[in-house]
Amino acid sequence: MHTQATIQRNTFSHPASRTVRPAPHTPLLGESVELMGAAMPFARNTEIYGENEPAEYLYKVISGAVRTYKVLNDGRRQIGAFYLPGDVFGLEIGELHSFSAEAIVECKVMLIKRSTLVTLAGRSHDVANQLWTMTAKELQRAQAHIMLLIKTAQERVAGFLLEMAARTPGSTAVELPMSRQDIADYLGLTIETVSRTLTQLENSAAISVPSSRRIVLRNQAALTRLNG
Amino acid sequence: MHTQATIQRNTFSHPASRTVRPAPHTPLLGESVELMGAAMPFARNTEIYGENEPAEYLYKVISGAVRTYKVLNDGRRQIGAFYLPGDVFGLEIGELHSFSAEAIVECKVMLIKRSTLVTLAGRSHDVANQLWTMTAKELQRAQAHIMLLIKTAQERVAGFLLEMAARTPGSTAVELPMSRQDIADYLGLTIETVSRTLTQLENSAAISVPSSRRIVLRNQAALTRLNG
């Protein structure tokens, strides 16, 4: 049900290497990068932050892909979300991170000091609003995730593929940065079930799988139907 | 896997019966009620709002209990959350409610106009902060819900009981306002499995079930262990 990959701690010192410079007026967090320091690189499978560590920063994926997760006592791992370029993660209201975060592949990630942001939010309603909006988006994501987890294996996998496709605009093919194990731990299934389900979907001509990390959606309508 | 209860629409017109009066200065949404109109009563199993309806209000449970839920195409119902006295629900960032809400039992609910609140948040950082905090709390709840849904039936039921107990301060007994069907739809199980699991837990002396809606936690440590 799990098999955790061996994770190296990354060797970078965490604080963003440049000083954070408060933006002049309307620092659009989602769109611009005026607030941010340099993009920090993370190697494949290195930790970006750990569960229960102080939530000092907020992160934005520049390139690569990130997973957040929790591990239960007995080793079962649940992936909370996958973050792709443009996505923001690590936003917490409490002082500590409630999930851990790792680079799935070689990544570049922007760091933004939380304290700076909170201070700014106290002055700018715009910033405050963006923080709220981002949290609300995360909430919607989590709620959609809940809806996934009550479905059958086929529905979960179909839902996952549609979700990934929706995040890869303008293409009917999905390039998966994550392993079968990651997908399984996201969907609450085993790798074997994920693999078998993909094969089924391929046999029913809903998708084709030219390589294990590349999936072409051949019949999106069928997938949507399968999605419950 | 579901069996949806027949829901009557309630006969109250929705707008709070009194005009909303902006509070003088620090309208602590969580604690005081200065912002609010009168408590509005809802009969058992009546709808408070529906999925995809405009999110005009935000709600606070005064008495009773509320469930929010979504129904899939084929009738499967997923309960997103249970709300007890003091809890706030219906807070959305988008224009529409993403879940439906119903009174589980006879309820009194305070309504707060969203537009008023948003306007206030634009003036008061305190209010803005509270809105953000409430959303973040909901996010944490949803994330905890996700962690529940990947577990075994025993773990889910144990987790549910512990969650309910934690919300009933100062008591080792839980008074359940909701039916087995509600619990099942919250946990992603069937009523039969919930029922069987409760019987198991009773047989293992972790709980006792004097009546179907009342559950006494006899061995909280055992439940915590079962919780995964």
Added chain:
DNA sequence: CGTGATCTTGAGGGAATTCAATGTCGGTGG
């Protein structure tokens, strides 16, 4: 070309579901 990591496939078992029947409780009317 060998080695390890990742993925797929197969066979068997187990946990939860489905289908069906029985039990319990609260209310209502005879």
Added chain:
DNA sequence: CCACCGACATTGAATTCCCTCAAGATCACG
């Protein structure tokens, strides 16, 4: 007061879906 009724809950038997265990296949990389 108690018999009946419907809603809700429990229990049992059979089935299904997914997991576990195990073996091969494929791929990346030295």
